Amino acid sequence: MRPLCQFCEGICGVMWFEFKNSFALKKIMQKDNKQGRIIADGDSCTEYSMVVCASCFYEGSYPLILSGDDFVKKTVIDVLNVE
Numbered sequence: 001m002r003p004l005c006q007f008c009e010g011i012c013g014v015m016w017f018e019f020k021n022s023f024a025l026k027k028i029m030q031k032d033n034k035q036g037r038i039i040a041d042g043d044s045c046t047e048y049s050m051v052v053c054a055s056c057f058y059e060g061s062y063p064l065i066l067s068g069d070d071f072v073k074k075t076v077i078d079v080l081n082v083e
């Protein structure tokens with residue numbers, strides 16, 4: 001029910017913060033592609049998510065490339081409502 005914090009590896013409390021994003025990976029085929037077209041590989045969409053507990057979040061213990069606004073606040077109640 002409650003996720004693990006990816007920073008301190010402790011079980012989150014009643015509240016935690018989640019970052020989620022998906023990246024479509026593109027690759028450039030070198031052979032027979034003299035125009036250098038970018039060919040999107042439809043299946044290579046990677047979903048990346050990260051969970052930090054509330055205390056790590058407030059200490060700023062998340063990657064510097066992310067800001068607090070990139071995270072969504074989640075609570076146990078949110079999870080219960082989904083199920």
Ligand SMILES: [Zn+2]
Binds near residue numbers: 007052055056
């Ligand atoms: Zn933590």
